[in-house]
Amino acid sequence: MDMGSISPELLLASLMVAATPILLAALGELVVERAGVLNLGVEGMMITGAICGFAVAVNSGSPAFGFVAAAGGGAVLALLFAALTQVALANQVASGLALTLFGLGLSSLLGQGYVGIKPPPVARLDIPLLGDIPFLGRVLFSHDLMVYFGLALVGLIWWMLKYSRAGLILRAVGENHDAAHALGYKVVRIRVAAILFGGACAGLGGAYISLIRVPQWTEGMTAGAGWIALALVVFASWKAGRVLLGAWLFGGVTVLQLNLQAAGFAIPVEYLSMSPYLITILVLVIMAGDKSRAPASLGRIFHASQ
Amino acid sequence: MKLTHLLTSAALALGLATGAVAQDTTKVGFIYVGPIGDGGWTYEHDKGRLAIEEHFGDQVETVYQESVPEGADAERAITQMALQGADLIFTTSFGFMEPTVAVAEKFPNVKFEHATGYKTLPNLSTYSARFYEGRAVQGHIAGKMTKSNIVGYIASFPIPEVIRGINAAYLHAKKVNPEIEFKIIWAYTWFDPAKEADAATALIEQGADVILQHTDSTAPQAAAEKAGDVITFGQASDMAEYKPLPRVSSIIDNWAPYYIARTQAVMDGTWESQQVWQGIDKGMVKIGEITDAVPADVRDEALALKQAMAEGEYHPFTGPINRQDGSAWLAEGEVADDGTLLGMDFYVEGISGQIPN
Structure with missing residues (x-):
């Protein structure tokens, strides 16, 4: 029962790290869903990214190559989903679930030889002056590059969806694919691009777990992070800023509950363990009380003949 | 009708085949709670399994299933191993206790060994180390x-x-x-x-x-x-x-000597239900x-x-x-x-x- 032993500075710093994997995956899924496609395979793409990134980082000795490979691995798996849903016009929910199961199996197979190996370390950025600011320096300016990449991606996606022509077209495809098609936009092509982007982001999120947060490879190590990312997108009303908030909340409460346990708080452990899920959903549902809604064509199959 | 008939005879043939093999060699099964590459608990149990293979050579055949969840699924995994003709099955986590007891009751001719538990049967022993x-x-x-x-x-x-x-x-x-x-x-x-x-x-x-x-x-x-x-x-x-x-x-955790001794006991027909708790003195804890x-x-x-x-x-x-x-x-x-x-x-x-x- 010693609140004093929990350092807010370190807590906030860990929050940024804990939030990054789900943030990356959720941002990718956000773009996919804004294009009108529901891909439930996030978990599968994350774990595939985790092993691809890990294997390449170990073999090349470079975490940077690892992350590139992770994005590639996630995108390749997403390509399978794109082929099924955009070309073969298969049901998106079923295809997405299949993708998760496939990804989990594939990753265990690929990871056979990588259990118990240490990956090359990823350096924390030491930003000279900024990193020396008391409190803020440790919280904001002492992380690895991927944390900042995630934050930059939030801003970029927000700006793209809201202000750019590309974002407008993407949203048009997601809201009403028939109208977008009538205007001459290549609906299928745009959706495939969005799906690939989503796969790459999920792969990066997975590699963040296997290369930085843990860091090692074990089967099934994403442990449901992909499903949390999926839920975040919905509860965040398909808005990039709220995805960031949700990811921070989830990461924050996850870290906080471990800290509360360590500090000997008299709350039963079972309640602490469920708190990240409860609090994140509660806050985002309350925030979603405004007029925002899902993209109108979400999950619907498009064929140019209709 | 014809298909069912075919399948039955195929299953029968398979059963006969495994039965024939089982007479020559002793089959030892392992149920693990984690992957064998966890670098910790399960890894050491698997080292014990490999030690059995090395010690007995062609006289034994070992099988294992890794990452078995504690709970209802464990019972299915253990049953399957018993059906495959295992003579001795080690279940290596505390949470496998009830499933092991349930399966042991159904297969009185198979010997079971449960790690870190406390329930025994005439064909179920427990073993643990004084960690x-x-x-x-x-x-x-x-x-x-x-x-x-x-x-x-x-x-x-x-x-x-x-x-x-x-x-x-x-x-x-x-x-x-x-x-x-x-x-x-x-x-x-x-x-x-x-x-x-x-x-x-x-x-x-x-x-x-x-x-x-x-x-x-x-x-x-x-x-x-x-x-x-x-x-x-x-x-x-x-x-x-x-x-x-x-x-x-x-x-x-050094399980190899115990695993070899128990496998030997099954081969000799001297296996008996027991509760073993060894520490540093016997070398089970190092x-x-x-x-x-x-x-x-x-x-x-x-x-x-x-x-x-x-x-x-x-x-x-x-x-x-x-x-x-x-x-x-x-x-x-x-x-x-x-x-x-x-x-x-x-x-x-x-x-x-x-x-x-």
Whole structure:
């Protein structure tokens, strides 16, 4: 029962790290869903990214190559989903679930030889002056590059969806694919691009777990992070800023509950363990009380003949 | 109709085939709770399995199934192994106790061995190691080496074995360092690297400079290495890849001699149901190399402690010891009996916090 032993500075710093994997995956899924496609395979793409990134980082000795490979691995798996849903016009929910199961199996197979190996370390950025600011320096300016990449991606996606022509077209495809098609936009092509982007982001999120947060490879190590990312997108009303908030909340409460346990708080452990899920959903549902809604064509199959 | 007929005869033929093989060799099965590459608990059990293969050569055939969840699914996995013609099946996690009992009742001719449990049948033995002896050594080193006087402990499930480990480590840390404080996180998993890493990080951020773990992966070692200035101990396996720092020593579970002896007993037809609980003396618990990061005098003391336990001169739970609520448990010089230890559900005096239900 010693609140004093929990350092807010370190807590906030860990929050940024804990939030990054789900943030990356959720941002990718956000773009996919804004294009009108529901891909439930996030978990599968994350774990595939985790092993691809890990294997390449170990073999090349470079975490940077690892992350590139992770994005590639996630995108390749997403390509399978794109082929099924955009070309073969298969049901998106079923295809997405299949993708998760496939990804989990594939990753265990690929990871056979990588259990118990240490990956090359990823350096924390030491930003000279900024990193020396008391409190803020440790919280904001002492992380690895991927944390900042995630934050930059939030801003970029927000700006793209809201202000750019590309974002407008993407949203048009997601809201009403028939109208977008009538205007001459290549609906299928745009959706495939969005799906690939989503796969790459999920792969990066997975590699963040296997290369930085843990860091090692074990089967099934994403442990449901992909499903949390999926839920975040919905509860965040398909808005990039709220995805960031949700990811921070989830990461924050996850870290906080471990800290509360360590500090000997008299709350039963079972309640602490469920708190990240409860609090994140509660806050985002309350925030979603405004007029925002899902993209109108979400999950619907498009064929140019209709 | 024809298809069913075909399938039945195929199944019959298969059954006959496996039956024929089973007569020549002894088939030994293993049910693991984690992947064999976890680098800890399951890894050591699998080393025991490989030792059987090496020792008996063509006389045995071993099979295993890894990452079997504790619960209903375990019963299916064990049943399947028994149906495949295994003569002896080791189930290697506490949570497999009820499923093992259920399957053992259905297959009276198959011998079962359940690790760390307490229920036996005429064809079901239990075996475990006195890990708490190793915990005593860890506690001693932890108490001597900590600068912050805070020891972080990643616990798995609130079962007697885990509680015993916490108590043994605490008592021996307290003995050499009265200022010591234990911070305990219940992870509610045997194996979840991301969660174990987060738990280790949270403990380190709260000032712990020693991390003890009762979970099976090497993730806490990696987290400690990343944080720097933190020492850890290998759990269940040597975890030597983290030497000399953060891992300064380890508890190694050495199952091979027991597994070979029991397989031999099945071959000879001398297998009998028993309850085995061996410690440092019989070599089932080993203390991994104490690295140079530990000062020489502390290492010598730790080795002396180990020696005293091996020779039976010293028991880690020797009174006076009080329970957490201050009531007396063991009087001066009194030694805990195995029954109390096997059912331990309380902290000793000085540990703060409560054991979850």
